[in-house]
Amino acid sequence: MFDLSSVDLLDAFTKEFRLCKVAEGEHVVVLAEPDSRGDYVAAAFGAAKSLGAHVISATVPGGSPAPMPSTHTGAGPGLSSVLDDTTAQDLLKSADFVVDLTQEGFIHAPVQQEILKAGTRILFVCDAPDVLVRNLPNEADKALVRRETELLKSAATMRVTSAAGTDLTVELTGSKPEFQVGFADDPGRWDHWPSTMVLCWPEISDGRIVLAEGDILLPFKEYVASPTTLHVSGGRIEGVEGGAEARLLETFFADADDKWARYLSHMGWGLMRSADWFATAMYGKGDLMGMDARAFAGNFLWSTGPHPVLGRESYAHLDIAMRGCSIAVDETQVVREGELTDR
Ligand SMILES: [Fe+2]
Structure with missing residues (x-):
């Protein structure tokens, strides 16, 4: 052998x-x-x-x-x-x-x-070996993620909409935008191979998030099977409506017994064009963290629980990756119906 x-x-x-x-x-x-x-x-x-x-x-x-x-x-x-x-x-x-x-x-x-x-x-x-190899970063990715981070830093509001019914307004002031690029080259830098994405840590967001069929729930590594509506007020998920996924999320929040479980944490969009939406389905759950879903180019990724910028320590961390959303940062459209805009 x-x-x-x-x-x-x-x-x-x-x-x-x-x-x-x-x-x-x-x-x-x-x-x-x-x-x-x-x-x-x-x-x-x-x-x-x-x-x-x-x-x-x-x-x-x-x-x-x-x-x-x-x-x-x-x-x-x-x-x-x-x-x-x-x-x-x-x-x-x-x-x-x-x-x-x-x-x-x-x-x-x-x-x-x-x-x-x-x-x-x-x-x-x-993540699994061929996920690493397929998504091996490029040095040029850094200029792209930096540009998007600067855009977030200069803006006041992010608005996320979708045909499924999402309409979320996010206050960006003080949200400490940052990026992941898949390699750690500067002193004092943490990064995760693979990932090409921008994110921020807002406190206040309001509206509703409607998960559509095929969106991905992490860390469960499951695809959404029926539309699920989350009502968000002041950065907190006040209620979840829908079928099995709504029950699952409500149970997760209740079982966590954690005051931050229902609060939104980081959010942003993916820029990794080599990402595969179906990787989540094609590997064992122990083989992946799911960076293909998290960094998928043109996704909207949002999360709950731990929020270092606001000093919230929590283990109740959901990352939810959505496709088909449109994202505007002030007047700049960065994602249109799930596709990165050509800027
Ligand atoms: Fe996360």
Whole structure:
């Protein structure tokens, strides 16, 4: 028997690490837990070494503080073994570049901000191999996501509409627009391979969101089967109407027993033209976080729960990816009926 999967991925990881500006003499830590993909650990280790970096593979115990399965949900609560261990944190802070191969990552764990403040770059990777390869970023993507981020920063209002009945008005002032581009090249930057998208963290939005058939509910990794209407007032979901999905969402909010569960969090649109809407259907749920759905070019992605800009800590994180929406940022139409506009 032989196992060539890590060697097969070496080229993609090396290209990705070049985008992350991994350079000779840098210190790279490959962070894993026992359930991490061994072939990713090996490919990351090999890619860092081939670029002349010092590399350490660090495996810490699994287990998260979040009361939910660690199945690539996107909640990003971090691993308890790192959150509770300053030696592990010091290792990550001392690195130039961390490849985070843990199941959930640390995106919503405050300790990640401390590590980034030390100047460490962090790249999170957890989707399936051909999702990574198909969506390998380009350097030119950064100019695009920057342009869209600047547009959000300069605007006061975002309006999202759809033929299904969505009509949501979002106040952008103070919403700290940002981007994900799929590679972490600047000191102190976190990013997620793959992802090409812009997002902001508004507090106030009002109106209704109507999920149409075929929209994607994450972290459940399920497609919406019947129209579902969410009534939003002051950034809070006041009620959900519809069939099975409405019941599912209401049950999720109730079970979370979390005061932020019903509040909207980040929202934005995808710019990843290589994304495949059907990836969610074609892989096992444990094989994906679902970045194809989250970053799909022309989608409207919105979420609930944790909101670092407003200091809301929560594990009740939904990401919902919708197609067919139109998005206007002040007077600029950025997405029309689910397609990026040509600007
Ligand atoms: Fe999210």
